[in-house]
Amino acid sequence: MSVPGRAFGPERILRIALPLVALVLGVTAWHLVVKIYALPPVKLPGPGLVWDTLIDDRQLLLESLGVTLLTTFEGFLLATVGAIALAILFNVSRLVEYTLYPYAVILQVTPVLAIAPLLLIYLPQQGAVLACAWIVAFFPVLANTTLGLNSVDHNLVDLYRLYGASPGQILFRLKLPSALPNMLTGIRIAGGLSLVGAVVAELAAGSGGAGSGLAYRIAESQYRLNIPRMFAALFLLSVAGVVIFFALSGLSYLLLRRWHESAVTREA
Amino acid sequence: MALPGFSVSLRPPASVALRDVAKTFANGVQALDGLDLDVRPGEFVSLLGPSGCGKSTALRLIAGLSEPSRGSIAWGAGGASAGPRGRDIGFVFQEPTLMPWTTVARNVALPLTLHHVSAEVAAPRVGAAIERVGLTAFRDAYPRELSGGMKMRVSIARALVTDPSLLLMDEPFAALDEITRFKLNNDLLELWRTLRKTVVFVTHSVFESVYLSSRIVVMTPRPGRVFKEVTIDAPYPRQESFRTSAEYAGYCRLASEALTHAMAVAA
Numbered sequence: 001m002s003v004p005g006r007a008f009g010p011e012r013i014l015r016i017a018l019p020l021v022a023l024v025l026g027v028t029a030w031h032l033v034v035k036i037y038a039l040p041p042v043k044l045p046g047p048g049l050v051w052d053t054l055i056d057d058r059q060l061l062l063e064s065l066g067v068t069l070l071t072t073f074e075g076f077l078l079a080t081v082g083a084i085a086l087a088i089l090f091n092v093s094r095l096v097e098y099t100l101y102p103y104a105v106i107l108q109v110t111p112v113l114a115i116a117p118l119l120l121i122y123l124p125q126q127g128a129v130l131a132c133a134w135i136v137a138f139f140p141v142l143a144n145t146t147l148g149l150n151s152v153d154h155n156l157v158d159l160y161r162l163y164g165a166s167p168g169q170i171l172f173r174l175k176l177p178s179a180l181p182n183m184l185t186g187i188r189i190a191g192g193l194s195l196v197g198a199v200v201a202e203l204a205a206g207s208g209g210a211g212s213g214l215a216y217r218i219a220e221s222q223y224r225l226n227i228p229r230m231f232a233a234l235f236l237l238s239v240a241g242v243v244i245f246f247a248l249s250g251l252s253y254l255l256l257r258r259w260h261e262s263a264v265t266r267e268a
Numbered sequence: 269m270a271l272p273g274f275s276v277s278l279r280p281p282a283s284v285a286l287r288d289v290a291k292t293f294a295n296g297v298q299a300l301d302g303l304d305l306d307v308r309p310g311e312f313v314s315l316l317g318p319s320g321c322g323k324s325t326a327l328r329l330i331a332g333l334s335e336p337s338r339g340s341i342a343w344g345a346g347g348a349s350a351g352p353r354g355r356d357i358g359f360v361f362q363e364p365t366l367m368p369w370t371t372v373a374r375n376v377a378l379p380l381t382l383h384h385v386s387a388e389v390a391a392p393r394v395g396a397a398i399e400r401v402g403l404t405a406f407r408d409a410y411p412r413e414l415s416g417g418m419k420m421r422v423s424i425a426r427a428l429v430t431d432p433s434l435l436l437m438d439e440p441f442a443a444l445d446e447i448t449r450f451k452l453n454n455d456l457l458e459l460w461r462t463l464r465k466t467v468v469f470v471t472h473s474v475f476e477s478v479y480l481s482s483r484i485v486v487m488t489p490r491p492g493r494v495f496k497e498v499t500i501d502a503p504y505p506r507q508e509s510f511r512t513s514a515e516y517a518g519y520c521r522l523a524s525e526a527l528t529h530a531m532a533v534a535a
Contacts, residue, residue, distance in 0.1 A: 155361045155363060156365055156367065158331075158333050158359075159361070162331055162333060162357065163378070163430075164382065165382045169382055173382075174367070177367065177369045177370075178369070180369065258410050259368045259369045259370075259412060
């Protein structure tokens with residue numbers, strides 16, 4: 001799950017070249033299938049048409065992408081901050097953990113697709129979409145941060161106590177740095193999931209809503225049988241997901257590269 | 269150097285004194301029972317015993333990391349600053365116990381940082397502590413970049429940075445290879461002599477305890493208490509030649525026999 005390709009030499013070239021070769025082959029095959037069978041765009045648009053649609057509709061699509069990404073980012077940020085705060089609270093008080101943890105699990109295991117329609121009844125659409133992005137991103141950060149906070153080296157805790165450290169010093173100087181690798185694992189998962197949550201909620205809102213996010217564009221295009229635009233919107237969503245993944249992996253690498261085994265490349 | 273009119277007792281006040289100390293854990297395990305121990309200023313005392321004889325528990329009690337179930341512990345000699353929460357105790361764990369996310373210098377500075385010592389005051393003390401263990405070139409390295417022996421040196425530098433009068437060491441070299449261990453034994457003795465610390469050293473190695481200590485306290489297992497004390501009268505500084513001397517072999521036999529008896533008593 002680390003940023004690939006830090007090693008130099010043929011290994012690195014292969015790791016970049018092989019996926020590109022696969023991409024070219026795949027797109028070519030797609031193009032040929034559409035051409036040979038003379039498929040109409042309503043059934044399957046060719047890659048060229050999808051690209052043209054992407055360029056032609058770029059203003060509309062990029063606007064929608066911006067809306068979805070903003071919701072994703074807000075949900076992700078609220079979830080991360082909230083989950084870390086709750087994990088700290090769990091760590092401070094076992095009673096709070098016993099009381100609330102089961103509900104955090106329930107929130108996690110209930111499919112967000114099933115929650116979204118209910119949220120849409122009680123919240124304004126934008127709020128409901130945000131809530132969905134928040135719900136799916138919350139648990140991975142909570143679970144991993146809790147694990148990290150509970151895995152602190154007991155000898156280090158003793159050492160801090162020996163030198164009369166305050167609870168605040170133990171939390172900020174010991175527990176949080178020590179939990180950082182776990183926390184970042186949760187955050188990396190949460191980034192991708194909050195995009196999923198936002199998309200799911202937008203789709204659930206569907207044409208009934210007045211939304212303008214990218215998933216809403218997909219639903220709308222489906223109604224209008226504008227299949228090339230569906231593909232173009234889907235393409236943008238994938239790119240957004242990949243960018244989020246690499247951005248968070250990069251953040252994780254930057255924060256851990258000096259000290260954590262997961263971020264260190266070893267020479268064979 | 270007794271002052272006129274000032275009566276000097278033959279035995280100076282203890283650095284730490286344990287009286288009839290017992291420790292029973294919540295799970296019912298009785299780690300210590302009736303432990304009496306006096307550690308005098310400037311001594312190098314080893315607690316020697318098999319695994320599970322409560323040596324480490326005794327050390328944690330002395331450090332104030334744990335409370336005795338019965339009996340008393342008195343810290344003295346250091347005056348008002350002595351005591352479990354004071355700055356007068358340094359502790360070295362079996363593992364280096366370093367914070368992996370920060371540098372050697374910041375790890376060594378930790379005790380001062382926790383006491384809100386300003387950076388200007390802390391910097392020279394941290395530098396001196398790192399120099400004492402010979403790691404000046406590595407002050408900005410991260411723990412994972414160091415060998416096991418070097419990590420242990422960092423741990424020792426951290427324990428020394430507050431200049432404590434009492435240094436507690438819990439099998440600090442048990443996980444190291446023999447060559448590194450011998451080297452660190454020598455370096456530790458040198459630090460102890462030049463800095464005039466009092467050391468309580470937990471080990472299960474007869475050879476290590478004889479080489480280092482001015483006195484060995486042999487403990488019985490379950491529950492732990494003092495079985496026998498062996499005073500090692502060999503003069504300091506001790507060097508590698510001591511390891512191969514007949515005197516050393518004799519003390520090792522003595523300590524080894526005491527250990528065997530202690531275990532027989534418990535069995």
